[in-house]
Amino acid sequence: MRANGSILQTNADGSTIETWKDSERRHETTPNGDWMEVKEDGTHIQYSNEQKVKISKFKNGSELQENDDGSTIETDSEGMIIEKMGNIYIEIRTDGSRLQKDGETGISIEKFGDGTTVQTMPDHTRIVRRPNGHATQRNPNGTVIETWKDGRRVQTSLDGVRIEKFANGRTVQTDSSGTIIEKLADGTLLPPRQPKLVQKCVSCSKCTTIISIPNDTFVVCCPMCRHIMLGHQINVIGSGKTAAESKTKKVQWGTHDDSGSEVKTIFDRYDVNGSGGIDQTEVGNMLKDLNFPPTEFAEIFMSADDNSDGELQFHEFVEYFNELNSAILATAKPADLSMSAQMMEDQKAELSQAKEELVRMQKILEEKLSKATINNCDDLANEKRKADEQIVVIEAELKLREKHFETAVKEQHKRRHDALQAKLQARKDAKAK
Numbered sequence: 495m496r497a498n499g500s501i502l503q504t505n506a507d508g509s510t511i512e513t514w515k516d517s518e519r520r521h522e523t524t525p526n527g528d529w530m531e532v533k534e535d536g537t538h539i540q541y542s543n544e545q546k547v548k549i550s551k552f553k554n555g556s557e558l559q560e561n562d563d564g565s566t567i568e569t570d571s572e573g574m575i576i577e578k579m580g581n582i583y584i585e586i587r588t589d590g591s592r593l594q595k596d597g598e599t600g601i602s603i604e605k606f607g608d609g610t611t612v613q614t615m616p617d618h619t620r621i622v623r624r625p626n627g628h629a630t631q632r633n634p635n636g637t638v639i640e641t642w643k644d645g646r647r648v649q650t651s652l653d654g655v656r657i658e659k660f661a662n663g664r665t666v667q668t669d670s671s672g673t674i675i676e677k678l679a680d681g682t683l684l685p686p687r688q689p690k691l692v693q694k695c696v697s698c699s700k701c702t703t704i705i706s707i708p709n710d711t712f713v714v715c716c717p718m719c720r721h722i723m724l725g726h727q728i729n730v731i732g733s734g735k736t737a738a739e740s741k742t743k744k745v746q747w748g749t750h751d752d753s754g755s756e757v758k759t760i761f762d763r764y765d766v767n768g769s770g771g772i773d774q775t776e777v778g779n780m781l782k783d784l785n786f787p788p789t790e791f792a793e794i795f796m797s798a799d800d801n802s803d804g805e806l807q808f809h810e811f812v813e814y815f816n817e818l819n820s821a822i823l824a825t826a827k828p829a830d831l832s833m834s835a836q837m838m839e840d841q842k843a844e845l846s847q848a849k850e851e852l853v854r855m856q857k858i859l860e861e862k863l864s865k866a867t868i869n870n871c872d873d874l875a876n877e878k879r880k881a882d883e884q885i886v887v888i889e890a891e892l893k894l895r896e897k898h899f900e901t902a903v904k905e906q907h908k909r910r911h912d913a914l915q916a917k918l919q920a921r922k923d924a925k926a927k
């Protein structure tokens with residue numbers, strides 16, 4: 495018996511076994527420097543002297559590998575792997591996605607199961623690359639550059655200017671008023687023209703992705719966060735309207751008797767023959783406007799058509815529309831959700847900064863007001879009132895962004911959870927066989 499309460503046994507080959515009387519604790523060594531230990535809490539540690547690797551297996555199923563060079567590989571109980579090597583951090587998630595961060599360059603790359611990658615630069619520039627060769631780059635100044643496999647490139651900026659460049663050198667530039675200026679591959683400049691269908695640049699009221707839509711579009715589905723919006727209510731870029739001021743802040747769609755709701759507006763718009771019901775063709779027109787094939791989501795139509803008359807009466811349409819909303823959200827790829835969550839986080843940071851700046855200005859104005867003379871007190875009070883108003887607007891917008899952000903993050907977690915559950919179930923099924 496040793497002073498620490500253990501019993502040490504030394505074997506003829508030089509190996510040792512140390513045990514503790516009242517616990518599971520155990521420590522073994524070999525002459526070549528390997529050792530293993532079982533701790534009181536059940537943690538199992540093994541050290542290989544030759545490989546200089548220490549592996550700890552914890553009771554909850556997680557595992558930690560520590561290498562001699564300081565790098566570590568961690569596997570949590572759900573199977574997520576985290577690797578740390580100097581400045582490099584790698585996360586391999588159970589849904590098949592992978593995140594790599596380089597602490598030195600500040601660049602992080604997220605790779606998803608379908609091959610999509612999202613690259614984030616330290617200045618918040620983000621590039622989404624799809625397996626089909628399509629890439630979207632969002633710059634911090636709001637400019638979006640899209641490129642395709644065939645060499646086509648479209649650049650949209652916050653002032654509403656859109657420049658399309660083809661592989662052969664032809665460029666088509668649309669300015670914020672909708673005028674088109676086209677330059678052919680050989681350099682010939684065509685006279686400016688007005689398009690038949692005027693496009694406008696809008697920004698999604700939820701994630702602020704820039705979307706170019708025909709002026710007469712009635713409903714729009716955001717390609718990034720899959721939020722559905724009414725075309726005439728989305729902020730046209732350059733109009734200076736904030737999301738808090740616009741009417742698009744409504745997140746919840748109408749209820750059965752809410753005859754004044756946006757969903758009623760949509761219903762009335764697509765019930766072209768005024769029959770009081772929307773049939774599959776009319777729903778198809780709406781889906782086309784939302785950029786989906788007209789026959790998509792047929793099963794939702796069927797289940798919402800309670801009386802099976804082939805038409806959706808308003809109360810049925812409300813049900814259909816809410817189901818459609820979730821179904822459309824489910825078409826968002828994990829990369830899109832991750833990207834819109836990141837974008838919303840950026841927006842929140844920018845808004846907080848703007849608010850801080852305003853609060854600072856408010857304080858200065860207050861101080862000035864306290865020393866104001868009869869000549870300038872009106873101007874100062876006016877300035878102060880303006881700052882107060884702006885803060886109210888920013889606060890409302892912050893609240894709204896917070897809500898949107900939560901939805902996006904929740905959706906992301908739900909996707910991850912579902913993917914994990916599916917994987918576990920598949921493993922269970924395979925075992926059962």
Ligand SMILES: [Zn+2]
Nearest residue numbers: 698701716719
């Ligand atoms: Zn969006």
